[in-house]
Amino acid sequence: MRLRRALLALSLGFAALGSQRGEAAVPALYTAAQAHTGHATYEQKCAMCHGKHEQGMVGPALKGPIFASKKANYKVEDIYLFMSVNMPAYAPGSLTPKQYVDIMAFLLRQNGFPAGQSALTSKLASSSTVPLLYHGPKAVQASPGVAATCPPAATGSVSNPSSHCKQSP
């Protein structure tokens, strides 16, 4: 049932994550390949401050219900515009637009946005008014080829996103 509904939604370019609770459908804004590349760039350029699992270290968490909250009221464009101008902190704006777009795709994935068929572009990301809300752990998995290094106790706790890979930074 659920699977069929999800497939249907996907074919429309949307995934129905969370729809069983009556929430609005979550748009697919990026491709899986973008998020995959973005993950590698994130690890290289961002993880040292935001944590290997985006859980926060000296910089804030970039995943989860506190980061992507109603209260924070971020739209995708807010985060994209901010980070592409101001991050990484030691060399703001130093990555290529493609690198920022891929990282944005990765962050969307980590916050439970589904991958889709059409690619995110710098133009789309910098004008997307889609609310950046945390949509659960569905997509929160390591990309193939990138080792998942959660501590043993935390692996498998995917059903509880906030404890996924949670650790004292």
Place this chain on the structure above:
Amino acid sequence: MTMFARLLRNASAWHVPCRIVACDGLPVGYRTCRARQQYSGEYSTMKVNQTKHRLSRLWLGVSLAVALAPATAALAAGYPQVTNARLAAAQNDNGWLMFRRDYAGRSYAPFKQINTANVNTLHEVWSYQSHLKQGYESTPIVNGQYMFITTPKDHLIALNAVTGKVLWKYVKPMKGVGFKTVCCDVVNRGVALYGDNVYMATLDNYVVALNAMTGKVVWQRELKPADVGYAMTLAPMILKGMVIVGESGGEYGARDFIQALDAKTGALLWRRWTTAAPGHLGGNTWPKGMYKHGGGSAWLTGTYDASTNTLFWGVGNPSPWLAKLRPGLNLFTDSLLALDPSTGKIKWYYQYTPHDSWDYDGVNTPVLTSLSYHGKEYKAIVHADRNGWFYAINRVNGKLIYAEPFTRATSVEGFKDGLPYTNNALRPTMTKQIFTCPSFLGGKNWWPISVDPQTHMAYVPTMHTCMTMKGAPTFYHAGLPYLGESFEVVHDPADHSWGALQAINVDTGRQAWNHDSALPWDAGAMSTAGGLVFSGSARGHLYAFDAQTGKILWRSPKLSSGIIAPPSTFMVNGKQYVAILAGWGGGTPIWGGKMVPVVKSIPRGGHLYVFALR
């Protein structure tokens, strides 16, 4: 005697119950619950260390058994009340009662037991390790035999200052807090003391008062919600029964303020907004409405002059960073405020950097000292600013006495009629990238200076950097940075080292001696009547310099991390101790541009060390 019996014997003599809950939550064997205490000399540090697992496990039983047992000789005097009189004379106290030791902010101690002749025999007495990996910026505060330190993310730990035994630990609950608007590491700079309370200001904008003996919360008050621009990292100040704090948020378009609360109850007394509203003094120095998101953070503890009853407090940079967006002087950003402490009313102000476009916060401690300049005596404030200039200001009337650059300083070009002027060619725009010095991290960042009345020198941790800077798009969104500039911190092309500790003669503003450091020097300074200056390096050594000449007289063994905190010193039972927190972090490894790779391999983690003579 078995280990357990010895432990029990010692345990039954404890005055202050180590609350087992307070020490909970860490893996067994972790050293928080004192695996490394000194039991009346019966156990060497090594020996206890080897048995730490056993000890920690025993600890549970012992603590439960004797949690309420009374008193050692060691703590028999109980907790000495911190009174207004003691704070006013904090300079001569045996403890270290406030952030910079006394209201003058000098961080100068009158102790001579450790001195130029014997400092080379300093050795570690005890240490305490913390598991958090972010930066440690707190000064160990000491009253009687109680020591208080804070860690990243607002943990507060009370220890026995002689043995290192953990008395209690408080962890500020941070449920739902994202640490989003904390620019420069999730740090805390330590506590304040009053009566039998200890006070902490937190990253989620609480002021918390706890009982110093038990760690129980007496009151707490939230000044602003978390994650919308505001945060607090400073050590509170106690003055005349008030606890005074200041907010951070100059990178996020917060409108910042200095807040006085009743130290007994937490009731709000007065609030001094640091950006001027229309109709008030300075209100015409902002474009319409921009003061509402104008920054002006007040993120470092102020000082106080009893002779004129004046509270001094520094104010940080304007928001957004790009000055083009907010024509005007933007008062009172980057300024020294002289306040009436009973109302928060401004007596006078002095703006260090007018219409700042370079993030030159004016928060660095304004230190009270007397000095003689060109044959004239002054009651002065000396201040090493982020903009690279060392200021001496008449603290009675707010007039400049002199200003001298203490590193390469090109943004503020010079002074006319006692006021600074800037090089307007070095103001970035959306289309123009500029190169100027110092970088926004400052000729000196918050790392406090010390002023020694014997040598008439100020000991100034110094950073030698420049930066590129260019306008960039920005927008105000509560909780996101509001900068409007991109930048990169680079080397001062004319200097070979990133950092230094230098001595500046306060009677001239000129350098007296200099200790160069290949790595940045991000730690506070302390001087003593023993003729010494203490400060720690990024490599992780605590140094003792000859205060007069700068000669290195002692260097600690390499500590487990680099140092960004200021040291403190205190006397217990006639013995002088020196305390320092190691724990690399802070702003440099985040925003440091070309410095970031240089400091990347510095090990992380907090470690408090206490030294004394052999």
